[in-house]
Amino acid sequence: MGTGSDYCITPGLGLLLHDAGISLRNVLVRAGLPHDLIARGPVRLPSDDYFGLWQGIEEEAADPLLPIRLGNAFSVQAFDPLIFAASCSxxxxxxAERVALFKKLVGPMRLxxxxxxxxxxLEFEWPPGITPPTSLAITELVFVVALIRAATRVHVQPIRAAVTSTHCFEPEFHDYFGISLESGSVHSITIATADAKRPFLTVNEGMWATFEPQLRTRLADLTRDSITSDRVRATLLELLPAGDSSIGTVARTMAMSPRSMQxxxxxxxxxFQELLGAIREQLARHYLGRADLTTSDVAFLLGYEDPRSFLRAFSARSGETPGEFRRRTSVVSGIATQSNVR
Structure with a gap:
């Protein structure tokens, strides 16, 4: 069981590392953690294991610009409930207010x-006696900037950004933030109110209405075990790219019988079918945002044997074809880019 002093790891970490070109399996080996950790669904780790996991990410990436690398892989369609709920604002x-309220679900820090x-x-406060790795603290700041840029489609530049370190930062961090990182008493980032009030193009109050009760329930009971639906979602994220999403395979992976799972x-x-459909749609939106994947590639990654089945399923759930979704999101991004140039 987890406690409020633990750190929560969600299946979205695997997708983030994958998109950043970092091997999750190698990270877990370096950290001395079970290779199927992510497949178990959202899990909570004590601080030593969590920082060990982060050290494994640093060692595997071997990149002094790791925070920027992760920021470039950031997606508002990430399968992290907190990020997803924030993007719906x-x-x-x-x-920011919503994330501050539910930040405790991620770990024993305050926003x-x-x-x-x-x-x-925004000030990030860790518990007394805990000093997070500098790269982790910077990544928190990078994710704030990545969120607002992705959700507004505007290259927002913060006013200030500070970390509790006297480290000499690479010039690429100045290029990313548009300002120099400062040394301060707390980890913090400041955004102009005009930018903080920019409309999110990802707003979805209906989705927030769906997520909020779940987040409040989790906040009220941090000690409960992962629920079955969470474990099914995590297992599907593992199995779908391999082309097997059958209920039998998912149940076996979870060491349950199909009947008990249902x-x-x-x-x-x-x-099970509702969860499978939702995961496929969320993954589809993520993959369709990548120009290097064809529609057939996306269908294969989602476990469809026939691309036409994917076209029908996506259209039924989203009300538009994959091609229409790509054109619409491309147009929105293009408009935002032109706005930035002006």
């Missing part, structure tokens, strides 16, 4: 949001 100001004099400042899912108000 109307603007960054609201997103303090302060709004004054045309500025919105009974547990019904008690949680969902079904």
């Amino acid at each position: 109307r603007n960054f100001e609201i997103a 303090v949001v302060q709004c004054s004099d045309g500025e919105t400042t 009974r547990q899912l019904r008690s949680e108000g969902t079904t």
Whole structure:
């Protein structure tokens, strides 16, 4: 069981590392953690194991610009409930308040949001006696910038960014943030209020209404074990790229019988087919955002034997074809880019 002093690891970490070109399996080996850790669904690690995991990421990446590398792989369609809920907000100001409220679900740190004099400042506070790796602290700041840029499609530049380190930072960090990182008493980042109020093009209040009760339930009970639906989602994320998403294979991977798994899912108000459809749609949106993948490639990665089946399923769930989705998101991105140039 986890506690409020543990750090939560979600299946989205595997996807993030994959997109950043970092081997999750090698990271887990370096950290001395079980190779199937992510497949178990959201898990909570004590601080020593969590920082060991981060050290494994640093060693595997062997890249002094690791935070930027992860920031470039960031996606608002990430399968992290907190990031997904933040991206559903109307603007960054609201997103920051929501993340601050539920940050405890990620780990024993606090996110303090302060709004004054045309500025919105986020301060990251770790528990006394815990000093996070500098690259981890910078990654937190990078993700803030990546979120607001991805959600607004505007290259927002923070006013200030500080970490509790006297480390001499590479010039590429200045290029990414648009400002120099400062040394401060707390890890913090400040955004102009005008930018914090920019509309999120990813706003989805209906999705937030769906996620909020789940987040509040998790916040109220950090000690409960991962629910079956979470484990099914994580297992599907592992199995789909291999082309096997059958209920039998998922159940065997989870060491359950298909009947027991379906009974547990019904008690949680969902079904295997509903979870499979939702995961496929979320992954589809992520993959369709990559120009190097054809529609047939995406269909294969999602476990469809026939691309036409993928076309029908995606259209039924989203109301548009994969091609229409790509053109629409490409147009939105192009408009934002032209706006930035002006």
